[in-house]
Amino acid sequence: MNKATTSRRRARRAGGVLSRPSRFLVPWVFGLALSLTACVGAVRVAAPLVIVNVTRIMSSQAGGTAIRQAGSIRVARLAGDLTATALDAYLTRKGGQEADWTLVVTRGTGAATTSEVFAIAFERKVYVRTHGQTLQSFEPSKRTVTITAETGDTSIAILDTDQEPVRAEGSFQLLRFSGTTDFDFDSGKRSGGGKDSDIHLAWKASPLIARNGAQWAKVSDDPTLGDCTTVKPGDWKGDVDSVWPYGDYCFLSSEGRFGKMHYELKGFSYKLWETAKTSS
Structure with missing residues (x-):
């Protein structure tokens, strides 16, 4: 052997x-x-004294858009697949009197650009980060926020602090x-x-x-x-x-x-x- x-x-x-x-x-x-x-x-x-509230908007080509809520930041999807012209018309009809933030997520370039619109129920400054990009902050005085996301699968995080x-x-x-x-x-x-x-x-x-x-x-x-x-x-x-x-x-x-x-x-x-x- x-x-x-x-x-x-x-x-x-x-x-x-x-x-x-x-x-x-x-x-x-x-x-x-x-x-x-x-x-x-x-x-x-x-x-720690700080608890980070973070809500995620998760989009995939196969499964559409899902919102994962956490803490006090509440997000709702209002509209989707809007062309640039349709987005302008939608925002005009919607007006700017609501207390909630309006988040516009755009994807694509040129004629292929489409947008989704979300309402963010939160009273203070928000921080927004998309996959592969740096954190952006927005003051309460600016109630409409537009960000650009990837065209494929992506995740957008909305937070109440950068800590x-x-x-x-x-x-x-x-x-x-x-x-x-x-x-x-x-x-x-x-x-x-x-x-x-x-x-x-x-x-x-x-x-x-x-x-x-x-x-x-x-x-x-x-x-x-x-x-x-x-x-x-x-x-x-x-x-x-x-x-x-x-x-x-x-x-x-x-x-x-x-x-x-x-x-x-x-x-x-x-x-x-x-x-x-x-x-x-």
């Missing part, structure tokens, strides 16, 4: 890793590494054999599973999956709160990248708060911002 045959038999007795198709090898190795590493406790910080208050931050490990396979970002606690956990270490092709409505989006580098609030709708997932899961992520916790996570072989580090819980 040669050494290769002996190695394969030993691997099968240890858990069958090498007997699975090659596409499952990488995540299983990641999961095994996580199971054997030591835990690092999460670090909590004092509750990024931190609710909690720290690091942790998930251990497969010790009853600590889950982590809840909102409470900063590990567990063996439950209705409040956000991330779960699983025996499957994707070793890390979201739970209880939490969502993940892999990003290219260390994200800000603004980056995470404007993740495109199609980029949110229910599990991490099974081919190469290491890297930086934005996440939306099961309670609707935004955060960021860095994942590497030695474990996880994260930051949870103090944002209002998403209600719809």
Whole structure:
């Protein structure tokens, strides 16, 4: 019996890793590494005085427009697919006497330009950010705001502050054999599973999956709160990248708060911002 045959038999007795198709090898190795590493406790910080209210307008070519409300900023869609001429006529009819903000989102160029119109029920200064663009601020005296967005899938965030208050931050490990396979970002606690956990270490092709409505989006580098609030709708997932899961992520916790996570072989580090819980 040669050494290769002996190695394969030993691997099968240890858990069958090498007997699975090659596409499952990488995540299983990641999961095994996580199971054997030591835990690092999460670090909590004092509750900040500021809670960021953020409502997102999420548009996709396949699914239309969806509004994710959070906190005191309430947004309603008034009209869509308006040409430049139709938009001028609509705004003239609408007038400017309402107390709400009017947000005009334009896409395309020239004759192909179309617009959507939204009402924003909010009495103070607002901050608007679209995917891939810098944050813009608008004073209450300017009740009609026009911004340009991408023609494809995009997300627009409307916030009441440009601050990024931190609710909690720290690091942790998930251990497969010790009853600590889950982590809840909102409470900063590990567990063996439950209705409040956000991330779960699983025996499957994707070793890390979201739970209880939490969502993940892999990003290219260390994200800000603004980056995470404007993740495109199609980029949110229910599990991490099974081919190469290491890297930086934005996440939306099961309670609707935004955060960021860095994942590497030695474990996880994260930051949870103090944002209002998403209600719809």
